[in-house]
Amino acid sequence: MVLTTRKHGENDVILEAMTLDHGRHLGLVRGGRSRRHRPVLQPGNELTLTWKARLSDHLGQFHIEPETLRAGDLMTSSLGLAALQHLAFLLRLLPERHAYPRLFNALTVVLDHLEASDAAAALLVRFELEVLRDLGIGLDLSSCAATGSNEDLAYVSPKSARAVCREAGTPYHDRLLPLPGFLLEGQRQAGSELTWADVTQGFDLTSFFLNRYLQEHGTRDGGTRSQVLSALEKRYRTEFPWNF
Structure with a gap:
């Protein structure tokens, strides 16, 4: 590619x-x-x-x-151009000449679905999660860090990068990161579109951990993520105005 x-x-x-x-x-x-x-x-x-x-x-x-x-x-759309730049930036965070077959396959899927706005948004967030995993910052969204339950997961701990259920997290909600439901297995119903709030929560979640990694390594994203978000927002306002 x-x-x-x-x-x-x-x-x-x-x-x-x-x-x-x-x-x-x-x-x-x-x-x-x-x-x-x-x-x-x-x-x-x-x-x-x-x-x-x-x-x-x-x-x-x-x-x-x-x-x-x-x-x-891809080059006929602002989202296509922005996504190409952002995906290349993310891949450069990883060592050269090391095989990442999951990322390679995910890259193909993302590029093939950029015309579907809600699918593109979800896939881009998931791609960032996959990059974080290969950077050694994998988020554990399988169960609550406090109770072990896998029900009603609503937050992510910025310290442990683990999910937290609503009951355990509500008293500390201002210190936790919102967890959008589309990142949980089986939470999104077939045929339903992501709201813009879902999209921004997803990118806010990955941004927190990516930005911390970039700060620790003395680098920046060059504005590629903001370009992707701007292109997605423009698409959403046109195609799904009721979701704002």
Whole structure:
């Protein structure tokens, strides 16, 4: 999956791709700025890549073959453009050349569902949760941290990253993070749309833990999440005005 490219010399590019078996991987594409390759090397497109290098720690070269070309559709919408940038940013938080098959598969699902606003919002939040898991900050939303119950989970503890049921959490609700129901298995009814409150609660939840991680590592998100939220809000106001 193409994440980004950058110019290298007059005719070549360095391709940054997300791969199934080797995670995020960079390589040189000879003639990548040619008329033949330029339309293929666009973010969001799926390629078959063959990588060759003299030594394993070298940049190496990619031989590319197009598979699924979705970039044209993604780049016609503000959400598509913003999501591509944000997903690439999230993947760069993880070590290069480490396999993350769940994230690779999740990336494909997200990109294939960006036209459905409520599905896109839910999938983007879940993708952030998956990134947090691979960063070692996995949220446990299976049961209440205080009682062990899996009923009426309504909050997440910012300290333990575990769910808290409504009864146990209500006295401390101002210190806990709201847990939107769509992140719990079986909570969302088929055919029902997420409200904008659901979406913002989901992103607020993942943002808390991602921002803490970024602060600890001295980096920022570059505004990619705010761009995604702005594009989603515009879509929601148009398609689901009753949900505001």
